Amino acid sequence: MSEAATRPKHVGSAVRRVEDPRLLAGQGSYVADLFPADALHVAFRRSEHGHARIRGVDAAAAAALPGVIAVVTAAELDGLVRPVRATSRMANYQATATRPLAAGKVRYVGEPVVAVLAESRYIAEDGAELVEIDYDPLPDIADPEAAAQPDAPVLNPETSSNILVDRSFSRGEPEAAMAAAPHRVGGRFRFHRKAPIAMEPRACLATIERGRGALTLHSATQIPGIIRDALADALDLPGHALRVVAPDVGGGFGGKASLYAEEMVVAALARRHGRAIGWVADRMEDILSTSHGFDEIVDAELGFDADGRLLALRADILGDIGAASIYPWTAALEPVQVASFLPGPYRLASYRGHVRAVATSKAPTGPYRGVGRPISTFVMERLVDMAAHRLGLDPVELRRRNLIKAEEFPYKIGSGIIWDRSGFQECLESACATIDYAALRREQEVARAAGRWIGIGVASYAELTGIGSRISAAPGMPINTGTETADISIDSTGAVTAKFGVASHGQGLETTLTQIVADELGARLADIRIVQGDSAAVPHGTGTYASRSAVLAGGAATLSARVVRQKLVAAAAHLLEASEADIEVEEGRVRVAGTDRELTFREVARAVYSEMGRFPRDTRPDLSASETYDPYFGTTASATHIAMVEIDPGTFSVRVLRHVVAEDCGRLINPMIVDGQVHGGVAQGIGAALLEEVIYDERGQIVTANLVDYLVPTAAEIPSLEVAHVESELPATIGGYRGMGEGGTIGAPAAIANAVSDALAPLGIEIAELPVTPERLFRLIQAARTQI
Amino acid sequence: MTAKQHIALTVNGRRVEAEVEPRLLLADFLRGTLGLTGTHVGCEHGVCGACTILLDGVSARSCLTLAVQADGSSVETVESLGSPEMLSDLQLVFREHHALQCGFCTPGMLMTATDLLRTQPLATDEEIRDGLSGNLCRCTGYENIVRALRAAAARRETTTP
Numbered sequence: 001m002s003e004a005a006t007r008p009k010h011v012g013s014a015v016r017r018v019e020d021p022r023l024l025a026g027q028g029s030y031v032a033d034l035f036p037a038d039a040l041h042v043a044f045r046r047s048e049h050g051h052a053r054i055r056g057v058d059a060a061a062a063a064a065l066p067g068v069i070a071v072v073t074a075a076e077l078d079g080l081v082r083p084v085r086a087t088s089r090m091a092n093y094q095a096t097a098t099r100p101l102a103a104g105k106v107r108y109v110g111e112p113v114v115a116v117l118a119e120s121r122y123i124a125e126d127g128a129e130l131v132e133i134d135y136d137p138l139p140d141i142a143d144p145e146a147a148a149q150p151d152a153p154v155l156n157p158e159t160s161s162n163i164l165v166d167r168s169f170s171r172g173e174p175e176a177a178m179a180a181a182p183h184r185v186g187g188r189f190r191f192h193r194k195a196p197i198a199m200e201p202r203a204c205l206a207t208i209e210r211g212r213g214a215l216t217l218h219s220a221t222q223i224p225g226i227i228r229d230a231l232a233d234a235l236d237l238p239g240h241a242l243r244v245v246a247p248d249v250g251g252g253f254g255g256k257a258s259l260y261a262e263e264m265v266v267a268a269l270a271r272r273h274g275r276a277i278g279w280v281a282d283r284m285e286d287i288l289s290t291s292h293g294f295d296e297i298v299d300a301e302l303g304f305d306a307d308g309r310l311l312a313l314r315a316d317i318l319g320d321i322g323a324a325s326i327y328p329w330t331a332a333l334e335p336v337q338v339a340s341f342l343p344g345p346y347r348l349a350s351y352r353g354h355v356r357a358v359a360t361s362k363a364p365t366g367p368y369r370g371v372g373r374p375i376s377t378f379v380m381e382r383l384v385d386m387a388a389h390r391l392g393l394d395p396v397e398l399r400r401r402n403l404i405k406a407e408e409f410p411y412k413i414g415s416g417i418i419w420d421r422s423g424f425q426e427c428l429e430s431a432c433a434t435i436d437y438a439a440l441r442r443e444q445e446v447a448r449a450a451g452r453w454i455g456i457g458v459a460s461y462a463e464l465t466g467i468g469s470r471i472s473a474a475p476g477m478p479i480n481t482g483t484e485t486a487d488i489s490i491d492s493t494g495a496v497t498a499k500f501g502v503a504s505h506g507q508g509l510e511t512t513l514t515q516i517v518a519d520e521l522g523a524r525l526a527d528i529r530i531v532q533g534d535s536a537a538v539p540h541g542t543g544t545y546a547s548r549s550a551v552l553a554g555g556a557a558t559l560s561a562r563v564v565r566q567k568l569v570a571a572a573a574h575l576l577e578a579s580e581a582d583i584e585v586e587e588g589r590v591r592v593a594g595t596d597r598e599l600t601f602r603e604v605a606r607a608v609y610s611e612m613g614r615f616p617r618d619t620r621p622d623l624s625a626s627e628t629y630d631p632y633f634g635t636t637a638s639a640t641h642i643a644m645v646e647i648d649p650g651t652f653s654v655r656v657l658r659h660v661v662a663e664d665c666g667r668l669i670n671p672m673i674v675d676g677q678v679h680g681g682v683a684q685g686i687g688a689a690l691l692e693e694v695i696y697d698e699r700g701q702i703v704t705a706n707l708v709d710y711l712v713p714t715a716a717e718i719p720s721l722e723v724a725h726v727e728s729e730l731p732a733t734i735g736g737y738r739g740m741g742e743g744g745t746i747g748a749p750a751a752i753a754n755a756v757s758d759a760l761a762p763l764g765i766e767i768a769e770l771p772v773t774p775e776r777l778f779r780l781i782q783a784a785r786t787q788i
Numbered sequence: 789m790t791a792k793q794h795i796a797l798t799v800n801g802r803r804v805e806a807e808v809e810p811r812l813l814l815a816d817f818l819r820g821t822l823g824l825t826g827t828h829v830g831c832e833h834g835v836c837g838a839c840t841i842l843l844d845g846v847s848a849r850s851c852l853t854l855a856v857q858a859d860g861s862s863v864e865t866v867e868s869l870g871s872p873e874m875l876s877d878l879q880l881v882f883r884e885h886h887a888l889q890c891g892f893c894t895p896g897m898l899m900t901a902t903d904l905l906r907t908q909p910l911a912t913d914e915e916i917r918d919g920l921s922g923n924l925c926r927c928t929g930y931e932n933i934v935r936a937l938r939a940a941a942a943r944r945e946t947t948t949p
Contacts, residue, residue: 020888022872032819198890199892506891680928683928
């Protein structure tokens with residue numbers, strides 16, 4: 001272990017972000033800021049039907065509009081771009097294709113059917129409105145339970161049914177243990193569909209390099225490397241003629257972590273027309289066509305004994321994955337993760353989980369912050385609270401008895417996932433201490449006595465982060481998401497450039513990776529430039545998703561920087577005529593320890609690269625390295641959330657009064673950035689619990705396609721957020737980092753559902769459906785009062 | 789197509805004249821015609837606030853305003869505040885408190901904050917949160933934006949006589 005790794009200087013400090021000055025000054029470079037003056041604009045005419053056959057397209061009026069260059073249908077793109085299929089190694093999986101434009105039929109409202117290419121976005125949109133599409137409506141396939149029936153009409157012609165995934169997990173003796181359990185609680189849980197709503201709508205811009213004809217696609221994406229590889233196949237181009245760049249990206253949350261039809265269309269048309277062509281979504285089409293998240297029905301039952309010991313868990317999960325598998329994650333991603341993570345951070349011998357992913361005429365679902373685990377945590381944490389109510393135990397005490405203890409790691413849960421040492425118990429205790437749980441309960445008693453509906457909810461969870469090559473980020477997915485490469489060099493001026501395949505979209509990776517490189521290399525922060533979000537930076541990289549970048553890119557940065565540092569030390573030892581063991585590197589200088597003999601990076605670099613004869617010809621070093629890191633398994637991050645809510649008896653709206661998170665993400669690279677990630681995740685979790693719901697009617701019409709009907713939390717709905725950090729024991733990842741980008745969204749919905757249930761405990765109400773909107777609460781309370 | 793109209797306005801202290809289509813949004817005029825891409829367009833229906841600018845000193849949605857409506861007016865955008873090398877006090881306080889992540893909502897937040905700091909007492913977090921509730925941020929959970937504004941409001945108290 002290098003000295004730097006044991007005595008970090010920048011890692012662990014709240015270093016101000018490198019990204020901020022340009023973003024604060026309005027000088028960021030988002031895709032929509034990059035359009036050349038002569039770029040052509042694409043607008044899409046999208047399906048207005050949930051399920052219909054396309055009888056014909058009349059493009060005459062659109063094509064005649066001055067300024068319209070072309071009106072493009074699926075047939076015209078045949079031969080220019082091939083469909084991409086999200087394949088999987090998973091048994092009982094039916095693959096579907098991502099096509100640039102709908103061919104033959106439409107499968108959801110918002111599916112792109114016709115592309116209009118014009119001199120301005122205004123004219124392109126005028127043209128799109130003039131396109132006439134003749135449809136034959138087909139049977140509605142909007143209800144997931146109906147769509148899962150054997151005789152249901154089939155949405156995707158290439159599949160034999162709407163069930164694209166069917167998988168079971170089993171461990172122990174689930175049936176016998178459940179039958180023998182002295183107590184059982186259970187129910188049907190519903191977690192409704194969400195839209196990621198990154199503040200920057202999706203956008204992409206393809207430009208053609210003059211002379212060489214190479215194509216560069218700037219895209220508001222989290223996965224430039226995956227898009228490059230997919231489009232290289234779809235367009236039949238070598239990687240050196242196709243570059244995908246994610247410039248400044250205005251949030252993603254998973255919604256920008258898949259390949260989209262618009263990227264295929266824009267790239268294909270730029271190639272055909274030999275000029276810059278781009279598309280910027282408006283908010284409505286972003287909500288219609290960006291991958292949605294979650295949307296599951298879970299029937300679950302938990303068996304336990306009189307001491308509150310958890311014995312058996314059983315669940316049937318139906319995931320409404322929308323029209324098709326999204327590339328590359330497949331339809332398995334979201335619902336299978338619900339089944340995989342349902343047993344949670346608990347000691348539980350017997351588990352049976354059955355999961356089906358069913359296609360319906362809605363926008364495809366994809367990764368959304370937390371992926372599956374907000375639902376698995378919601379269901380499990382509700383069951384644990386229901387068990388506590390049954391036994392008259394405090395919910396914290398029941399968790400204390402069942403959370404895996406320090407000495408029990410590594411622990412394999414019922415789905416086969418292995419938790420490495422993480423602070424499950426410590427997070428619970430820390431959250432209780434931070435919020436003063438006992439005092440909070442006393443406060444609640446006083447409030448209850450005064451007739452107020454105040455509740456406290458606890459939720460604990462664990463997640464797998466920084467996943468290596470042993471398993472895919474999505475179950476059965478055939479592409480490698482388990483490695484990242486860092487290419488670091490000191491150039492002939494002494495400046496450090498570190499290149500990565502990850503793609504920051506708000507996480508501040510330019511800052512955190514700078515901190516790691518600076519420590520490992522002994523460089524000054526200001527000497528380092530991080531290049532990321534560019535498929536040309538390293539030979540292979542995938543991007544930023546699945547709470548992986550700190551672990552994988554941070555690990556790769558460490559490995560590469562150590563090699564460069566060694567080369568630098570060797571060069572300096574030669575130049576300073578000292579032993580390598582006596583060379584110190586700090587703040588951009590190399591020094592013979594205990595002397596004033598020192599050189600700057602610039603001086604060493606000049607001697608190495610530019611000054612002839614300073615080194616013997618056969619030992620002249622280079623000051624660069626490219627190393628790849630594979631954490632193989634990944635590591636466990638965990639947290640406990642405690643929320644306090646109050647229900648307004650007049651409006652039935654829920655107000656979150658307190659929200660505390662105690663989390664274990666291993667070593668903190670930048671505590672300021674970690675807190676920011678937790679805050680943002682919790683706000684999305686609060687939105688998921690109380691406000692956000694994408695609603696389709698029975699015909700597959702979306703009725704929440706704007707920000708008036710789809711409610712994103714504002715500052716007024718979010719309370720002051722408190723975060724505590726637990727560092728139980730550093731994991732085996734390089735640097736001791738665990739991923740933490742998603743956790744806030746995983747824990748918050750469950751904590752709030754438990755808090756609302758707790759508030760209404762006098763009425764015997766158990767929350768089983770999220771979001772718990774005023775209307776739902778009103779109905780629940782009315783029903784409970786009628787029964788009493 | 790309706791004939792273009794002549795407009796003359798002041799943008800960030802500079803006089804600007806142009807011939808524009810009557811339907812051209814002020815946001816698109818600023819971004820496309822003038823190249824001031826710091827003003828972001830997040831929803832085009834006036835909800836998210838990313839496109840917030842100051843129109844004659846008052847915060848306004850440039851996605852709901854036509855360029856022709858700004859004829860004769862004074863417009864201030866995020867570019868009027870400071871440069872990457874020389875950030876304004878408000879921009880610095882945002883950086884200090886980590887009040888931005890992806891940065892897309894940030895220009896609108898800064899312009900709203902500028903208006904709030906000029907006109908509102910901002911004595912409590914509740915007032916700050918109410919003031920910010922017309923600007924959506926999906927990254928920060930608002931916590932650090934509120935902290936930044938709390939600090940900015942406090943500094944204003946100590947610096948204004």
